[in-house]
Amino acid sequence: MRTFELFGHGIGYTASPLIHHAALTHLGVADRYDYVVTDVSPADFPRALQRFRRDGEGANVTIPLKALAAAGCDALSEDARLLDAANTIVRDGERLLGHNTDLPAIEEQLRILCPDGVRHAVVLGAGATSSAVQIALFHMDAAVTVAQRRDGTLRDVGRYLEQADLLVNTTPVGTASDESPVEPEYLHEGLAVFDLVYRPSPSALVRAAREIGAPARGGAGMLVGQAWRSLALWLAQDGITVGPDVAEPMLAALLEDLGASDV
Numbered sequence: 001m002r003t004f005e006l007f008g009h010g011i012g013y014t015a016s017p018l019i020h021h022a023a024l025t026h027l028g029v030a031d032r033y034d035y036v037v038t039d040v041s042p043a044d045f046p047r048a049l050q051r052f053r054r055d056g057e058g059a060n061v062t063i064p065l066k067a068l069a070a071a072g073c074d075a076l077s078e079d080a081r082l083l084d085a086a087n088t089i090v091r092d093g094e095r096l097l098g099h100n101t102d103l104p105a106i107e108e109q110l111r112i113l114c115p116d117g118v119r120h121a122v123v124l125g126a127g128a129t130s131s132a133v134q135i136a137l138f139h140m141d142a143a144v145t146v147a148q149r150r151d152g153t154l155r156d157v158g159r160y161l162e163q164a165d166l167l168v169n170t171t172p173v174g175t176a177s178d179e180s181p182v183e184p185e186y187l188h189e190g191l192a193v194f195d196l197v198y199r200p201s202p203s204a205l206v207r208a209a210r211e212i213g214a215p216a217r218g219g220a221g222m223l224v225g226q227a228w229r230s231l232a233l234w235l236a237q238d239g240i241t242v243g244p245d246v247a248e249p250m251l252a253a254l255l256e257d258l259g260a261s262d263v
Contacts, residue, residue, distance in 0.1 A: 008062035022253035058234030059089040066128040073098035085128035088230040105225030118142035125170035184208040201260040221263040
């Protein structure tokens with residue numbers, strides 16, 4: 001059995017094994033492939049990557065390891081090179097090829113949430129996922145303001161949001177909690193909200209936005225979007241074609257696990 005894995009640190013909440021197993025079952029190959037979580041610190045990740053180089057099959061990479069993954073690969077796709085971050089690794093012999101399936105998944109979710117485009121977005125957080133969101137918004141010709149704790153700009157988020165038409169949360173704030181990264185009074189009807197937190201679903205931020213009539217989406221759709229694209233890269237090596245139709249059983253399994261009816 002070939003085993004795909006997810007490298008990350010402090011990610012016990014992840015639903016990635018669940019949705020990948022749902023996809024493998026849908027494709028009729030669950031008896032040939034598995035998907036597991038490998039929790040590893042940034043300090044230990046280079047050794048884990050060397051082990052993967054010898055005997056790995058395919059990997060996802062999440063916080064806080066995406067930049068380290070890109071640095072450890074032998075070649076990068078255009079998206080991974082643009083972001084200097086890899087969330088998907090394909091092993092070709094002893095060569096590691098880094099991809100970034102976050103970017104197309106984010107672009108897809110933004111098009112659904114904001115079909116008429118975005119004028120000015122406020123992005124919370126400054127990590128690898130934030131960079132992907134910023135590039136996606138650049139492709140939509142949107143102005144972007146980044147707010148983060150590190151440089152103190154998060155203190156001014158209320159002022160930034162007054163003139164914004166999109167808020168994107170790329171921080172883990174709200175994961176497995178009822179905490180929101182911004183005060184509800186900063187939200188307004190003209191502000192769409194995209195929260196990459198998916199557990200719980202809806203998050204406190206998404207609930208607050210919907211309560212005042214603002215359009216809002218959580219992170220479930222993005223998680224599935226990047227996942228099926230990763231699976232397509234790995235299974236292509238075995239001649240198995242994976243398309244967007246596999247997202248449906250993945251999302252159904254995720255929503256059932258979350259006890260949610262939509263993203």
